[in-house]
Amino acid sequence: CCGCCSALRPRYKRLVDNIFPASPQDGLVKSNMEKLTFYSLSSPEKLDRIGEYLFQKASRDIYRRRHGFLKMVQKLLESTDPQLQTLATQSFVRFANIEEDTPSYHRRxxxxxxxxxxxxxxxxxxxxxxxxxxxxxxxxxxxxxxxxxxxxxxxxxxxxxxxxxxxxxxxxxx
Incomplete structure (x- = not known):
């Protein structure tokens, strides 16, 4: 019932969810990131909710060992908003505290x-x-x-x- 109930989800959650494509290998959807940025700038009172939801989403990806979220953290760090930078740092620190079973040859x-x-x-x-x-x-x-x-x-x-x-x-x- 994902498709029929999506309209009932808060707008900021839909915008955040739209950043992430169905296939993680495709990378983040830049046009949807711009929509979320515009929404954040026009509704600054929602920043706490947006940041918290992004943090939850990143935490889930960390737990599931999906490392495409590092790209999301990088994009948040590129923001000029101090709150987003702080949330991105918190997400990165949580990632850094995870001990991985297999080493990563490609990560820089x-x-x-x-x-x-x-x-x-x-x-x-x-x-x-x-x-x-x-x-x-x-x-x-x-x-x-x-x-x-x-x-x-x-x-x-x-x-x-x-x-x-x-x-x-x-x-x-x-």
């Missing part, structure tokens, strides 16, 4: 190191938001380190290209 964390490092240097005009973004950046870096240290097959987090971003970001917040 360059984007996450760069983005979380940039968040550590946030100069957002609102001090509470700035502090929240910086804390999320630190937590994200911690998650990247935790995830990569435990897996010998992924890139070496201790290489200069990563440490040149991580160390200054942490020192900046001390």
């Amino acid at each position: 964390y360059d984007f996450f190191v760069s983005k979380f490092s940039a968040m550590c240097h946030s100069n957002h005009g609102d001090k509470p938001a700035r502090d929240k973004i910086r804390l999320a950046g630190i937590q994200g870096l911690q998650g990247v380190i935790r995830k990569t240290v435990s897996d010998d097959l992924v890139e070496n987090i201790w290489e200069a290209q990563h440490m040149d971003k991580i160390v200054p970001s942490l020192l900046y917040n001390m």
Whole structure:
């Protein structure tokens, strides 16, 4: 009864659900992401619900070991909205805490190191938001380190290209 009841679901849930295609290999649906972004901007009072629903959806994907959600987390981190960045970081940290049975040969964390490092240097005009973004950046870096240290097959987090971003970001917040 999925098709007949979808009209009864809240609009924000339908918009979030439409981002994800039937086949995870197809990637996220960009046009539907733009619709959700527009809806979020025009109804900011719904941001908490949207973020919570995205978080639930990502958590389910984490539990089911669907890793296409990392693309969703990446898109949320690219947002300029501090709440979405914080929720994306929380999702990534939950992912980082999962111990996987099989290593991932293909996963790269360059984007996450760069983005979380940039968040550590946030100069957002609102001090509470700035502090929240910086804390999320630190937590994200911690998650990247935790995830990569435990897996010998992924890139070496201790290489200069990563440490040149991580160390200054942490020192900046001390």
